[in-house]
Amino acid sequence: MTLTVSGLVMVFPILYAFLISFMQGGEVLQGSLWPETFSLANYVSAFERVPLLTYLWNSLLVSVLIMAGQLILCSLAAFAFVFTEFKGREWIFYLFISTMMIPWEATMVPNFQTVQSLGWLNSYAGLTIPFFAMAFGTFLLRQQFKTIPKELYEASQIAGISKLRFFTGVVLPVAKTTITTLAIYSFLTAWNMYLWPLLVTNNEANRTVQIGLKQMQTQEIASDWGVVMAGVVMVILPTLILLFAGQKRLQEGLTQGALK
Amino acid sequence: MTTMQHEFTADRQVERKRAWSNWATGMLFLLPSLLLFGVFLFYPMVRTVYLSLFLTDSQGVPIVFVGWENFLNLFQSTSFQISAKATALFVLYTVPAGIVLATALAILANQKLRGIGLFRTMFSATMGMSVAASSVIWMFLFNPSIGLFNRILAALNISGVQWLLDPQYALLSVSIATIWMNTGFAFLILLGGLQNIDQSLYESARIAGVSESCKLRKITLPMLSPTLFFVTTVSLINAFQTFGQIDLLTKGGPMESTNVIVYSIYKDAFINYNVGSASAQAVLLFVTVLVVTVLQFKIGERKVHYQ
Amino acid sequence: MRKVELKGITKSYDGKQDVLKAIDVTVEPGEFFVLVGPSGCGKSTMLRMIAGLESITSGELALDGKRANALTPSERDLSMVFQNYALYPHLSVEQNITFGLHVKKVSKREQKERCKEVCGMLGLTDYMKRKPRELSGGQRQRVALARAVVTQAPLCLMDEPLSNLDAKLRAKMRSEIRQLQRKLGLTMIYVTHDQTEAMTMADRMMILSDGDVQQIGRPLDVYNNPANTFVASFIGSPPMNLIDAEMKDSVLVADGHWMTPVTAAMKQKIGSGRVTLGVRPEHISLAKDSEPGFLVQVANVEVLGTETLVTFDFGEATQWIAKWPGQSSVQPGEQIRICVDDRHLALFSAEKGERIVCEAAPVKKVSL
Numbered sequence: 001m002t003l004t005v006s007g008l009v010m011v012f013p014i015l016y017a018f019l020i021s022f023m024q025g026g027e028v029l030q031g032s033l034w035p036e037t038f039s040l041a042n043y044v045s046a047f048e049r050v051p052l053l054t055y056l057w058n059s060l061l062v063s064v065l066i067m068a069g070q071l072i073l074c075s076l077a078a079f080a081f082v083f084t085e086f087k088g089r090e091w092i093f094y095l096f097i098s099t100m101m102i103p104w105e106a107t108m109v110p111n112f113q114t115v116q117s118l119g120w121l122n123s124y125a126g127l128t129i130p131f132f133a134m135a136f137g138t139f140l141l142r143q144q145f146k147t148i149p150k151e152l153y154e155a156s157q158i159a160g161i162s163k164l165r166f167f168t169g170v171v172l173p174v175a176k177t178t179i180t181t182l183a184i185y186s187f188l189t190a191w192n193m194y195l196w197p198l199l200v201t202n203n204e205a206n207r208t209v210q211i212g213l214k215q216m217q218t219q220e221i222a223s224d225w226g227v228v229m230a231g232v233v234m235v236i237l238p239t240l241i242l243l244f245a246g247q248k249r250l251q252e253g254l255t256q257g258a259l260k
Numbered sequence: 261m262t263t264m265q266h267e268f269t270a271d272r273q274v275e276r277k278r279a280w281s282n283w284a285t286g287m288l289f290l291l292p293s294l295l296l297f298g299v300f301l302f303y304p305m306v307r308t309v310y311l312s313l314f315l316t317d318s319q320g321v322p323i324v325f326v327g328w329e330n331f332l333n334l335f336q337s338t339s340f341q342i343s344a345k346a347t348a349l350f351v352l353y354t355v356p357a358g359i360v361l362a363t364a365l366a367i368l369a370n371q372k373l374r375g376i377g378l379f380r381t382m383f384s385a386t387m388g389m390s391v392a393a394s395s396v397i398w399m400f401l402f403n404p405s406i407g408l409f410n411r412i413l414a415a416l417n418i419s420g421v422q423w424l425l426d427p428q429y430a431l432l433s434v435s436i437a438t439i440w441m442n443t444g445f446a447f448l449i450l451l452g453g454l455q456n457i458d459q460s461l462y463e464s465a466r467i468a469g470v471s472e473s474c475k476l477r478k479i480t481l482p483m484l485s486p487t488l489f490f491v492t493t494v495s496l497i498n499a500f501q502t503f504g505q506i507d508l509l510t511k512g513g514p515m516e517s518t519n520v521i522v523y524s525i526y527k528d529a530f531i532n533y534n535v536g537s538a539s540a541q542a543v544l545l546f547v548t549v550l551v552v553t554v555l556q557f558k559i560g561e562r563k564v565h566y567q
Numbered sequence: 568m569r570k571v572e573l574k575g576i577t578k579s580y581d582g583k584q585d586v587l588k589a590i591d592v593t594v595e596p597g598e599f600f601v602l603v604g605p606s607g608c609g610k611s612t613m614l615r616m617i618a619g620l621e622s623i624t625s626g627e628l629a630l631d632g633k634r635a636n637a638l639t640p641s642e643r644d645l646s647m648v649f650q651n652y653a654l655y656p657h658l659s660v661e662q663n664i665t666f667g668l669h670v671k672k673v674s675k676r677e678q679k680e681r682c683k684e685v686c687g688m689l690g691l692t693d694y695m696k697r698k699p700r701e702l703s704g705g706q707r708q709r710v711a712l713a714r715a716v717v718t719q720a721p722l723c724l725m726d727e728p729l730s731n732l733d734a735k736l737r738a739k740m741r742s743e744i745r746q747l748q749r750k751l752g753l754t755m756i757y758v759t760h761d762q763t764e765a766m767t768m769a770d771r772m773m774i775l776s777d778g779d780v781q782q783i784g785r786p787l788d789v790y791n792n793p794a795n796t797f798v799a800s801f802i803g804s805p806p807m808n809l810i811d812a813e814m815k816d817s818v819l820v821a822d823g824h825w826m827t828p829v830t831a832a833m834k835q836k837i838g839s840g841r842v843t844l845g846v847r848p849e850h851i852s853l854a855k856d857s858e859p860g861f862l863v864q865v866a867n868v869e870v871l872g873t874e875t876l877v878t879f880d881f882g883e884a885t886q887w888i889a890k891w892p893g894q895s896s897v898q899p900g901e902q903i904r905i906c907v908d909d910r911h912l913a914l915f916s917a918e919k920g921e922r923i924v925c926e927a928a929p930v931k932k933v934s935l
Contacts, residue, residue: 086282
């Protein structure tokens with residue numbers, strides 16, 4: 001009972017957004033909870049009024065790029081922390097830890113200037129590259145790599161397999177599950193990014209869908225909530241699907257990262 | 261004897277060469293991350309501190325070294341005081357309530373029932389929601405004329421509230437929306453923490469005939485404390501970094517009542533072009549987060565039970 | 568086949584304390600050599616130094632007479648079987664076996680052929696497409712063996728390969744590994760903490776304790792002539808019974824009341840003062856009426872079918888175990904009269920526990 005009520009309360013705003021997106025203008029103003037007919041008119045006009053398709057495509061591209069960049073950089077770094085031994089490794093590890101102490105927002109002014117001087121404003125490079133290095137992801141993977149028996153590494157040393165080949169041929173496939181978890185997490189976070197895209201994009205060609213929402217909301221606010229909600233649904237649908245598909249995995253993966 | 265010494269030095273040479281090649285491989289693997297951290301985190305952090313000591317032009321180019329003046333100005337400005345207070349209140353409103361809510365939901369969802377998966381999905385749903393989308397939805401819910409909240413009040417014959425436009429309520433309203441937005445993530449991690457608790461602890465408690473509330477206090481919460489600790493730390497840091505919902509829901513207003521620190525930095529830097537002041541605030545934000553995290557760990561060390 | 572020589576090999580992690588102290592040993596080509604000792608004695612470290620997984624602090628390692636201290640593991644041309652088998656979980660049995668062969672420039676076709684051959688040899692032919700997690704413990708063990716064999720390296724190192732198997736399977740694999748080694752003529756260096764494995768498998772064995780070599784020799788020599796009390800109590804199950812004894816006149820007195828006469832030659836060796844006296848369980852028997860013996864109280868009896876282990880109180884704080892063939896009807900609490908075959912008495916110096924070697928004493932039954 002408690003479960004049902006709290007479940008409904010939690011999802012109500014999302015559900016409500018879906019319902020409103022199918023309503024006609026009048027219904028919204030009357031405050032109906034259920035649309036009389038499920039009309040797709042709001043979606044049509046959402047795509048007409050703002051270049052939603054371009055925004056969605058930009059968001060997809062940016063998210064995939066960030067995800068790929070983070071996976072590559074994090075797994076490389078985690079591999080170095082677990083399977084190579086050299087002087088100064090501990091020191092670099094602490095350097096990685098310290099990055100978690102720096103709130104990213106505290107650095108946004110110089111970062112903006114850097115990106116500006118690189119000519120990366122309104123570009124995919126500017127939207128993605130600053131996020132490729134990620135301490136949390138490195139730790140998550142390091143944690144996972146540490147569970148790989150060191151004998152696997154030693155066996156491949158005896159067989160004469162190179163480090164790179166061991167990395168791609170053994171470590172990555174064995175850590176597949178955690179890497180997927182991190183991929184989901186990266187994608188979700190990248191897709192939902194708000195402040196940075198707001199700073200570094202100011203044209204429609206490169207704008208992501210989150211900023212598109214802001215644009216819609218400021219343009220359409222008084223008039224057409226149905227259209228705005230249609231936009232909201234288009235924004236949240238991909239991540240909700242991803243979340244539902246990967247929820248269990250995400251939960252296990254994040255707990256692992258949190259507790260070690 | 262000399263051949264032995266010779267062989268020995270030859271070995272050492274090979275080993276030194278190998279150590280160097282190990283170092284090179286390790287660094288090669290770490291280099292991309294280090295490079296990006298350097299360019300987009302460490303350099304801008306140092307640069308921020310540097311800029312905070314200067315007066316800058318509208319492009320953010322430092323012109324005059326002013327030392328602590330930016331900081332002194334901040335401490336004397338009422339605007340900053342309001343901002344600091346708003347940030348503190350916002351943290352206070354969102355973090356404890358959010359954690360209690362997420363913990364309660366996690367305990368609810370940790371039962372072994374048919375169809376519990378559906379509820380877990382429902383509770384974690386907000387993790388898939390972007391700040392922008394969530395804010396738009398809450399904007400509608402808070403709408404004074406057609407929003408759900410005022411309709412409920414009207415149905416109860418209570419006059420409506422200007423949720424986002426009344427300085428008295430705005431911060432609270434944003435906080436409520438924020439708590440909802442953050443629940444999914446905290447819930448997911450806490451649920452994972454609950455599921456990691458060794459079931460035999462509960463079984464032995466059941467054999468001893470311990471009551472449910474006692475199990476909660478003596479087993480669940482202590483065993484969950486490392487997870488709670490992690491979630492608290494992350495929530496605290498996140499709360500200090502809030503931006504999106506402020507930008508979309510209130511733009512820092514009304515009367516600066518929701519002008520939390522990051523929004524204030526954003527406004528100073530990108531709207532008022534006062535980069536020096538923005539940088540000084542950024543430094544203060546950094547220091548605050550640092551102090552809070554260190555305090556957290558100092559307190560946490562004593563209170564947390566690790567298995 | 569390959570000869571492995573260790574000359575004064577020492578290992579230290581912190582530069583102060585040696586975990587291995589100046590090990591000297593030569594493993595002959597084609598020999599099955601077992602390193603045995605309790606956990607933490609340094610036996611795995613020694614194996615890993617031979618493999619090249621740990622650096623050598625000082626001393627020389629030579630393979631077939633050539634210095635190998637600075638060679639990488641793969642340059643040493645050897646194979647290794649790990650305690651946890653180190654199978655790649657994402658690869659099939661076949662892929663596991665052939666993984667890494669490309670480094671040795673083995674063609675794809677030959678890889679297939681070799682794999683087939685060793686799978687046939689080890690009874691894995693039906694499992695070649697399976698993943699390790701779909702295999703039983705014994706099968707995984709065989710895959711690990713196959714992976715070592717397939718490289719055709721002349722030297723094979725094994726680090727406690729059987730300790731994750733149950734007792735029955737362990738006995739079976741002992742004999743399989745031994746047969747495989749003989750058939751392929753491998754030089755084998757095998758690490759275990761289990762003295763039964765050492766006794767049953769080794770051509771020669773080395774007993775290590777705290778980084779020190781205690782004894783090197785063939786299993787039966789070690790069993791019959793343990794070099795010190797450590798070896799005496801480590802090798803053999805149940806272990807050799809030990810007790811402090813004192814020379815009084817021309818008799819050895821243990822625990823105040825048990826005594827045995829010694830020859831003049833022995834007496835000279837022992838000198839005066841204290842020694843440790845050792846008796847294997849199988850050399851204690853029930854005294855016949857005509858034999859001198861002494862009374863003890865039985866504390867516990869374990870009947871194993873083919874033999875019986877009788878634990879009895881001996882002196883103040885010691886318990887001894889006797890091993891008798893057959894099924895004895897002795898009961899706990901009973902007083903029995905036992906006698907010790909003094910031809911098999913072992914004497915050790917009291918301070919260092921080192922064996923005092925002397926000719927077997929003339930037959931004289933020990934008396935109370």
